[in-house]
Structure formats: C-alpha cells, structure tokens
Amino acid sequence: MDYSKMKPQEVKRLIRTGEVDFQTSGMCDGYAQANLCILPAEYAFDFLLFCMRNPKPCPILEVGDVGDKSIKSMAEFGDICTDFPKYRIWKNGVLEKEVTDITDYWRDDLVYFLIGCSFSFESEMIEADIPVRHIEMGRNVPMFNTNIVLNSAGAFHGNMVVSMRPIPENLVVKAVNVTNAMPRVHGAPVHIGSPESIGIKDINKPDYGDAVTINEGEVPVFWACGVTPQNALMQTKPYFAITHAPGHMFITDVKNSNLKY
C-alpha cells in the first residue's frame, strides 16, 4: 500500500475502521499533519494562552469549543475521537494506556488542541533541495532540551525542546527563508550554530529521537519542536489528558502550501 499518494480522506477512512493504526509519517504527500492535546475545560484558557505566548514551539492549528469533538477548519467531517491512529490517555501526568479510539473517553467538558508539526516544513525543505539528514538516514529527528525558558501562562511553564537538522553552510539562509514562510508549523529556526549557547552539551546525544551525522561544512540548525507543549503539559500533571501517540498524527485536509504566508 503506498500511503504517500493517497488523499487524506482515504487514509482517514482506514484509520477510522482500524485498518491503519501505525505511524503516519510520509503519508498523503503535501498535506499537513497535526499534534493533539485534549484537556478538561478548567485548563483550557491557560493552555491556549501558553500556546499563544509560545507560538514557535506551540503553533495552534485549530481548537475546539468546550465539548465539541468535531474538526471544522483543518478537515471536512473530522472527528477528534476516531481520526488519529493511536491515542494516549494520561492521569495526573502518568501514561495510563494507549487506545485507537477515544469515543468512550470523550466528555462534555473536554477541549481539543491541534498543533502544527514539522513534517510540513520538512517536505517544503526537500522541495527546495535542502537536505534533511534524518530522513536521508531513515531515522527519527534528533531533539534536545534547552536552556530557552518559555513564557509561562497560569500553571503551564517549562523550557523549549528543539529539533536539529544539519544544513550545508551555503543553504542556511535558504533554510531560514523556506521555514520562516510557515509560522503555523514552527516557522524559522530559533538558533543557528553553537549548541552550547542554548544549553546543549553533546550534539551527538539527543534527549529524544536519534543522533544524525553532521558533515564538514554543515551547521547545526535548531527549530522549536512540537514535543514542547506535551512536555509542559505533563509537567503540570493535569488530572486528565489525552494526546496522540508519538508519530501517530492527524492528517489534515489542508495542503502544506496553504499554511504559508
């Protein structure tokens, strides 16, 4: 099955029936994918404010009304409870279980947040002939904790998590420009060069994901990462939360090209 050439509505039909319950990376070429956080309404204002105050790591794509599980702007006929291949149920910040459908967990006081994902800007980089090392190596992107303090909101606070891609020196400006045009999926880099300046001790030992080769003449370039909001969320230990399982994203009906300025 070549999922890369399928349309989002076709794959989501397979996700709803349970035929697809695996990672969505590489599916539906050209269409944006999204991260998920679901919280009780009592946390919703603070979490939305936290995302707005930290737009690079937490770029909001869509937020539901209190109790509304339908997706309106990022997809047609979207249901937040069935349209991700896999979900994680959290209680007091502890992972309780993974499920493929959260209809039975949905409540009238829950609010969903769809957050942009770097899959979108990577496909634009490749389109612009900028190499994306971890894709070339068939690995997960290397991610690091940093000393970059986030703007807090209510109970939500923390430091930024970044992803790193080694870029040839002569393509750094192009990489900045290509990603700057996509602020709804993390936008321009937050740092270029010296890992130490942002508190990263060993560029070959990522805190999440896999290490990648940095060649002679390449610069490590750091982008704000979508792991950031989930990290901040788990640090506050809400009594109940639902997220997607890593890599098991929502495939929107919106093309990456429509997320540009």
Added chain:
Amino acid sequence: MDYSKMKPQEVKRLIRTGEVDFQTSGMCDGYAQANLCILPAEYAFDFLLFCMRNPKPCPILEVGDVGDKSIKSMAEFGDICTDFPKYRIWKNGVLEKEVTDITDYWRDDLVYFLIGCSFSFESEMIEADIPVRHIEMGRNVPMFNTNIVLNSAGAFHGNMVVSMRPIPENLVVKAVNVTNAMPRVHGAPVHIGSPESIGIKDINKPDYGDAVTINEGEVPVFWACGVTPQNALMQTKPYFAITHAPGHMFITDVKNSNLKY
C-alpha cells in the same frame, strides 16, 4: 503640548496622574496603540478562541493571566487599570459609566485582552505615500456593518465590522502589501471594490464614524475593524465587562515597525 513627539512612557505618566484623559489619536508617532476588553474568567476561553478564529478583526496583542493586571510584552511597567485615559464599565451589555481608573473595579477573576488597532497601519500607509482620506479630512474613519459572518466560539458570534479607505486605483496593490505585512493590526484588506458584495447599501452612510469623499479613479478598500470584537462581546451581554472608551487607547512601548513580519 505636542504629544506626537513624546515617548509612550512620558504620555502614560500623564495618563496615570489624570493630566491626560482625552483621545490618544496622533500621540507618540511610530508606536502601536491597542484596544481593550476585560472579562470574567468564565468567558475568557471562549473570547480568546473567538479572537483566534477571527484574527483579522480581532488581532490579539497580549492577554493577561487570570487576575493579573500587569502588562508584560507590549510595555514595561504597564498597569491595565491606570494606563488608559478612559474606560467604560458594562453590566449585562449596558454601559454603566465611564471612569479614568479601574483599580477599584479590578478582581482576581478578571482577564484583560489587548487587541491591535488600525492607527498602526495607517501610519505605515502615510509613510508609503498612500493617502488616508479621513485623516486628510480631519474626520473619524467610516465604518460599516457587513454580511461577512464571523467564526463563532462558545457564546461569541456576529458579523464583521469593516473600515473603509478610498485608495487611488494605481495604489491599491501597494496598500494591500503595506497592510498585509502587519497581521497583528488587522493586516490586508478583507474586500476591494463593490460595497454591495459585502452587504453595504450606501457607501456614503457609514454605521459608525464619518463619511468621506471618494474621488473619481479611487476604489473603496475595506479592512477588518477593531469595533468587531467589542460588538460581538456586547451582543452576548456578559454580566460584567470593561472596555476602553472609543479613541482612548493604550499606547504600547512597541514600535509599529516591530509589528511587521
């Protein structure tokens, strides 16, 4: 007193002491000004979501934590309770009174919203040699109710209010580009040309503000207007709300040029 050449902190000192309790239009050349809505926390999530879903009429500049009256990102040492020249107190959607200080009205459950204002993009238009008719004529900008339905959120809904500026045909593209670069203060026009297409019956009879002359060879150009969020807010009749008095804005410490892409 020439307020246009003064720095924001100088004028705000005079506002705090009550020496300045009049309109801020034209003060502190080059610095952005902001609209105000204050609501009890129970409305805060829905109102923030409403603004996010309608970014052109309701561009958020800063939102406070619940109970926090200090302004952090748009000014140094800002106090939401003292730094506007005049406020309006609303109960159940009805104007109760105007005051110059709301310290006595502040409560631990209130949330403030600072919203972008078209003063910023008008100064950029003038800088780019695009005429701004109502300023030339010494009048208030003409504003109109439209048939453009807003995206609702919780109890908040309504139609867009637009402001109109007549632009010479050969400058329309330039006016689009100049304002498009400033999405945090309403951004690009929402409509160009035919008033009827957006439900405006008589371009010479604005619903708010003053009529202005449209010369031969000029096109009416319409921008989303900051009256929109206050209109939507008043339609839902919250039991308590505070806004600025029209024209009596907050002068930020942020230059218009820093609100550009």
